[in-house]
Amino acid sequence: MSEMSTPSAATPPAMPSPLRLITTLGLIAMLSGFTIVLIYQVTLEPIARNHREALERAVFEVLPGAVSRANFTVIDQELIRLSDEELAAADLFAGFDEDGNLIGVALEAASRGYAGEIRVLFGYAPDREKIIGFTVLQSSETPGLGDKIETDPRFLANFEALDVRLDETGEALANPIQPVPEGAKTQPWEIDGITGATVSAVAVARALRESTETWVPLIFAHQDELAEESE
Amino acid sequence: MSATSSKDKPMTATTFTEGLWKENPVFVMLLGLCPALAVSNTAVNALAMGVASTFVLLGSSLLISLLRNLIPKQVRIASYIIIIATFVTAVDYIIHALSLELYNALGAFIQLIVVNCAILGRAEAYASKHKVGHALVNGFGMGLGFTLALVLVGGVREILGFGTLFGVSLFGAQFQPWAVFILPPGGFFVLSFWLVVFAAVRRNRERKEAAHGA
Amino acid sequence: MAHDSLPFIFLDAFLINNLVLALFLGLCPFMGVSSKLKTAIPMGAAVMFVMLVASTCAYGINALLVRFDIEYLRLISYIAVIASAVQLVEMTVKKFSPTLFRMLGIFLPLITTNCAILGMALFQTFRDYSFSQSITYSVGSGAGFSLALILMAGMREKLDLADVPGISSGAAAAFMLAGLLSLAFMGFAGLGG
Numbered sequence: 001m002s003e004m005s006t007p008s009a010a011t012p013p014a015m016p017s018p019l020r021l022i023t024t025l026g027l028i029a030m031l032s033g034f035t036i037v038l039i040y041q042v043t044l045e046p047i048a049r050n051h052r053e054a055l056e057r058a059v060f061e062v063l064p065g066a067v068s069r070a071n072f073t074v075i076d077q078e079l080i081r082l083s084d085e086e087l088a089a090a091d092l093f094a095g096f097d098e099d100g101n102l103i104g105v106a107l108e109a110a111s112r113g114y115a116g117e118i119r120v121l122f123g124y125a126p127d128r129e130k131i132i133g134f135t136v137l138q139s140s141e142t143p144g145l146g147d148k149i150e151t152d153p154r155f156l157a158n159f160e161a162l163d164v165r166l167d168e169t170g171e172a173l174a175n176p177i178q179p180v181p182e183g184a185k186t187q188p189w190e191i192d193g194i195t196g197a198t199v200s201a202v203a204v205a206r207a208l209r210e211s212t213e214t215w216v217p218l219i220f221a222h223q224d225e226l227a228e229e230s231e
Numbered sequence: 232m233s234a235t236s237s238k239d240k241p242m243t244a245t246t247f248t249e250g251l252w253k254e255n256p257v258f259v260m261l262l263g264l265c266p267a268l269a270v271s272n273t274a275v276n277a278l279a280m281g282v283a284s285t286f287v288l289l290g291s292s293l294l295i296s297l298l299r300n301l302i303p304k305q306v307r308i309a310s311y312i313i314i315i316a317t318f319v320t321a322v323d324y325i326i327h328a329l330s331l332e333l334y335n336a337l338g339a340f341i342q343l344i345v346v347n348c349a350i351l352g353r354a355e356a357y358a359s360k361h362k363v364g365h366a367l368v369n370g371f372g373m374g375l376g377f378t379l380a381l382v383l384v385g386g387v388r389e390i391l392g393f394g395t396l397f398g399v400s401l402f403g404a405q406f407q408p409w410a411v412f413i414l415p416p417g418g419f420f421v422l423s424f425w426l427v428v429f430a431a432v433r434r435n436r437e438r439k440e441a442a443h444g445a
Numbered sequence: 446m447a448h449d450s451l452p453f454i455f456l457d458a459f460l461i462n463n464l465v466l467a468l469f470l471g472l473c474p475f476m477g478v479s480s481k482l483k484t485a486i487p488m489g490a491a492v493m494f495v496m497l498v499a500s501t502c503a504y505g506i507n508a509l510l511v512r513f514d515i516e517y518l519r520l521i522s523y524i525a526v527i528a529s530a531v532q533l534v535e536m537t538v539k540k541f542s543p544t545l546f547r548m549l550g551i552f553l554p555l556i557t558t559n560c561a562i563l564g565m566a567l568f569q570t571f572r573d574y575s576f577s578q579s580i581t582y583s584v585g586s587g588a589g590f591s592l593a594l595i596l597m598a599g600m601r602e603k604l605d606l607a608d609v610p611g612i613s614s615g616a617a618a619a620f621m622l623a624g625l626l627s628l629a630f631m632g633f634a635g636l637g638g
Contacts, residue, residue, distance in 0.1 A: 050327070
């Protein structure tokens with residue numbers, strides 16, 4: 001029984017020449033490489049379109065009223081406009097309504113939740129200095145508990161108008177975002193938590209706080225520039 | 232079914248059905264367990280995984296059966312793995328192109344079809360020794376059996392864990408889902424439950440046969 | 446602990462997202478070799494070694510593939526590397542410990558189709574781990590696999606002496622045990638946060 005399992009025991013009487021072995025393997029590998037390249041080429045376009053559409057949906061979801069978007073990256077505190085295709089390199093997405101007015105900017109934020117990384121997208125409206133929309137891009141939080149950050153309407157109501165005003169220097173938030181226990185929210189910059197999903201809710205708040213502290217002062221300073229970018 | 236040469240054994244219903252029941256890859260042979268548990272938290276994911284695996288199984292069975300006389304014995308496993316990996320890469324890209332949501336739900340587990348022992352096992356034990364027609368029918372039966380097992384596990388987990396089946400709500404809003412069944416332990420529990428069910432059915436049948444014989 | 450620090454990556458792979466009990470990877474060898482402690486330990490060691498080799502190679506290969514923009518060949522190259530690493534381990538074990546080789550028997554070549562190893566290599570790529578992070582992740586994964594294997598073997602040895610209803614003995618009871626073990630491991634979630 002154990003002898004049968006060793007490969008050497010299965011050697012057949014006539015060993016084919018090594019050349020034959022190598023050519024067979026090589027031919028199969030070439031054939032397989034060719035097939036894969038073919039499939040890759042055919043699916044390249046639909047895959048890119050899927051990604052674009054998924055992100056577009058998320059951007060429009062967190063910026064209610066937006067119908068078009070523009071991608072930007074930031075290099076040395078300067079905004080650089082990217083083409084429509086360069087989604088992966090973008091740091092922020094500006095959303096515009098039908099008349100080309102800037103609705104707000106969609107930004108990504110991430111932090112570690114209970115069971116892994118939570119990635120969210122949120123919409124920031126520089127004119128009102130508020131977060132106006134929020135959606136979870138990726139999370140592996142416990143079903144039934146932690147995943148309430150995606151579904152609980154009371155929790156999601158936090159992000160309809162979350163205050164992220166800048167202080168008088170214009171370089172920091174007047175009131176950094178604060179998580180509080182469920183039902184304890186008294187200030188517009190506080191995030192009402194979820195009982196039973198404290199860690200996940202706090203992780204979302206932490207992600208938003210870190211992201212807003214970095215990005216909000218920069219975007220606020222450049223909002224006129226962004227507003228002119230629509231076409 | 233179709234006409235067969237005298238050299239091969241004629242194709243019988245067993246060629247097809249052995250994968251469904253008697254040699255069901257998951258419930259009887261305990262092969263391909265990783266995907267059977269990892270992506271079976273809803274019936275839809277389970278079905279998608281089953282279909283993807285069946286496609287790979289069919290494609291690789293066809294090719295391996297066609298090439299069975301050309302591949303030297305010494306490099307057969309390597310050749311099989313390359314062939315299977317090719318089909319898996321193809322499935323991976325096709326699913327990615329069809330639905331991003333499904334692709335994200337199945338995650339890395341599409342690529343892990345490569346190491347699904349049920350597929351390599353079929354290649355080695357059946358496709359490499361049988362004619363194309365047989366290999367295809369048998370592969371299809373195995374794939375169907377695998378899909379069936381996945382949907383059975385996924386269905387129970389979804390019903391208990393979400394209160395839905397294929398996304399359709401079953402119990403109304405007041406149902407309190409048992410989240411544990413969507414979580415990893417639930418996968419083990421449900422599989423264990425089905426193994427007991429299968430064992431019970433098999434034992435029953437054997438008893439009846441024994442009674443008939445006596 | 447930051448979620449990309451080395452100690453956390455280790456803990457994550459070792460306990461929190463244990464390959465076997467949380468991600469269902471490597472179940473075939475897990476069920477196959479976990480009936481005796483005597484085989485579980487060397488199997489764990491072999492898997493750990495193969496993981497380390499595979500992780501190192503996978504990191505290098507991925508860098509090459511990205512450099513030449515041919516990532517679609519990733520799966521094929523990874524599986525080839527793992528198969529070779531397994532072959533290497535097999536030859537080493539055969540040369541230095543024929544007893545061990547006979548004990549592991551059929552399961553050594555089966556490491557090739559151990560999804561835990563390919564899974565680990567793919568996850569490290571998807572998570573964009575650096576070289577040191579990849580190595581840490583592979584060691585953690587290997588240790589996690591061994592831990593699950595050894596715990597399970599210990600429990601199954603006891604189970605052999607227990608009076609289990611005939612219908613649920615064997616695999617069904619083993620899976621129930623694995624479920625309980627997995628339930629226990631869920632308690633590690635949130636660790637190090």
